[in-house]
Amino acid sequence: MTNIGTLPEQEIKRGPITVALIIGAFVAILNETFLNIALADLMRTFHVSATTVQWLATAYMLVVGILMPATALISGWLTTRQMFLSAMSFFLIGTIICGFSANFGFLLLGRVVQAIGSGLLLPVMMNTILLIYPPEKRGGAMGMIGLVIMFAPAIGPTLSGLIISVLSWRWLFFLVLPLAVFSILFAMVYLKNVSEVTRPKVEIPSILLSTIGFGGLVYGLGAGAQNGGIGMIFLIVGLAALLVFVWRQLTIAEPILDLRAFKYPMFSLATVILILVMMTLFSTMILLPLYMQKALLLTSFSAGLILLPGGLINGLLSPAMGRVFDKFGPRWLVIPGLFIMSAVIWLFSRLTASESPLYIVILYSVLLIGMAMVMMPVSTTGLNELPKDLYPHGTAIMNTLQQVSGGIGTALFVSIMVSGQQGYLRKVSDPTAPGQLLSALVSGMNRAFMVAMIVAIASFILSLFLKRTHAPKEERAEG
Known part of the structure; x- marks a missing residue:
């Protein structure tokens, strides 16, 4: 595996790499805000309550919150192409499950799979930008990412409202499928490996503590609005796990999240x-x-x-x-x-x-x-x-x-x-x-x-x- 430090300057085609990352991010982030306006339709379609349908948002946050801390570890085991293509593949599979869901359970499963892709995508995008651009040029590149991060959710509610007014909620997912496929094909051609595979130690206790900590914190906040007692229990457990997680990251040789x-x-x-x-x-x-x-x-x-x-x-x-x-x-x-x-x-x-x-x-x-x-x-x-x-x-x-x-x-x-x-x-x-x-x-x-x-x-x-x-x-x- 060749890293950016040894890659000849003429081989670093920053433009196509950045475009590949931006296309993937646009597809994933756009779909996040698509679903918000469809919640009322989904309640009627699947005969579920508002409390139940909110899990489509809460579960998404839960998975992303759990996955984010592990992305530094994952990026040490996967190349840039592997991590990006894996993220977009998860997102594509989740979108297909959502679009063809016969019941609420399958729709929720699809959202979880989508969240795995989204949780991997943003860190690999930012890390790649840091590797391929020198500090004096990163502002412009990060600005392009900022365009996507804010533009996609801005047009999401408007587009979804328009789509739902003429088509069913399933088309919120069907219309995203060609974009996700195009993102994968474009990345396969233009996205190059710029990170170094270091294969860090997989620290199981840290992963468990991170999952319980961040998962408990996000879930506790989501459940607290519906059930204060349960939400408080999850918050306390999550915070306790996070304290142990921080202590462990500061005392082990190869932390999954280096707090230095x-x-x-x-x-x-x-x-x-x-x-x-x-x-x-x-x-x-x-x-x-x-x-x-x-x-x-x-x-x-x-x-x-x-x-x-x-x-x-x-x-x-x-x-x-x-x-x-x-x-x-x-x-x-x-x-x-x-x-x-x-x-x-x-x-x-x-x-x-x-x-x-x-x-x-x-x-x-x-x-x-x-x-x-x-x-x-x-x-x-x-x-x-x-x-x-x-x-x-x-x-x-x-x-x-x-x-x-x-x-x-x-x-x-x-x-x-x-x-x-x-x-x-x-x-x-x-x-x-x-x-x-x-x-x-x-x-x-x-x-x-x-x-x-x-x-x-x-x-x-x-x-x-x-x-x-x-x-x-x-x-x-x-x-």
């Missing part, structure tokens, strides 16, 4: 900022659709259309932000970006039940402009500081913690919103009046956004300490 990455200050700072930003983003992604459908009484398709311009703007700006990052570093982007995000979320906290859809379009678009200035510059800054042997571990750590923080954000802000609703209704004389119910929803949402604003401000303060990073000296000399 946290010895690099900008990586640690960037990771914390990303956790807070992801919590903020998920608060918006969960609260705004609820507000638009329950307070403004818009349809799912209309709500998807309102969110579309922001996602498109974010996607189009991400490559440009990457080039600005390469030239000027992170501070000129991240600090104003987080200030913009904090200001917009403050405006969200002051929404009423009679706002115009155009106002929501403008606010959400400005929010995602700020997001485009933050996500990839922060990620690249943190990862640039790491030596090559820690790239897989750094990407696995970042992706795992972002996944978990997204789950925490969803559970936290929905809980705050519900608590705010209940608090409002306790103070009124007739809590069953339709007007009071609407006011309670808006009041609860405003309270949740106020907490989200505090989280955003915390990330803004931390960004003031962010500095431009460079690869270790010996690796710059190699480049």
Whole structure:
């Protein structure tokens, strides 16, 4: 196996490799948001309750949360091509199972298989970009990835709403199949091996602790909204397992997740900022659709259309932000970006039940402009500081913690919103009046956004300490 350190420069065709990775990521991430709008149809088709149908989302998060920490180990055993093609093959098989599901159980199985593919895909994509691009050119490449990561979920709800209006929910999967097949065929031709197979020791106790820890944490957050007692038990068990997992990774010779990455200050700072930003983003992604459908009484398709311009703007700006990052570093982007995000979320906290859809379009678009200035510059800054042997571990750590923080954000802000609703209704004389119910929803949402604003401000303060990073000296000399 030839690694990037010994591969002649003329053999490194970065463009086709990057395109192969982007196509796969677009297909996988697009399909994640496709299903959200179809949940009502699936409840009717399979005669299941809302509590049951939510497992299509919870199980997905659970599998990805469990798999992420192991990606650094897996990348040591599989070549770049093997890992990418395996990920896309899992995703393709899962999509076929979903599309032809005769009952809810098979649909859930298909989602789990899809999640295995998605869980492998993002780490291999980021790790490959780190290997094939020098630090001074990574911003632009990461910006292209940012385009996909934000563009795909932005158009997902709108496209799925359109498809469901003319076809059945199965076509949400059937229409993805040709794209997945094309991604695999394109990668087979153009994707080259750029990582080194090191065959690290398979540490079974660490894998079990990681599975119990991250799985318990994500499942506990998902179950907590339905059953607080069970959710709390899983959270406690998950946190205990994680503490033992961290201790073990620090004391064994070959950890599956090398926590030495946290010895690099900008990586640690960037990771914390990303956790807070992801919590903020998920608060918006969960609260705004609820507000638009329950307070403004818009349809799912209309709500998807309102969110579309922001996602498109974010996607189009991400490559440009990457080039600005390469030239000027992170501070000129991240600090104003987080200030913009904090200001917009403050405006969200002051929404009423009679706002115009155009106002929501403008606010959400400005929010995602700020997001485009933050996500990839922060990620690249943190990862640039790491030596090559820690790239897989750094990407696995970042992706795992972002996944978990997204789950925490969803559970936290929905809980705050519900608590705010209940608090409002306790103070009124007739809590069953339709007007009071609407006011309670808006009041609860405003309270949740106020907490989200505090989280955003915390990330803004931390960004003031962010500095431009460079690869270790010996690796710059190699480049």
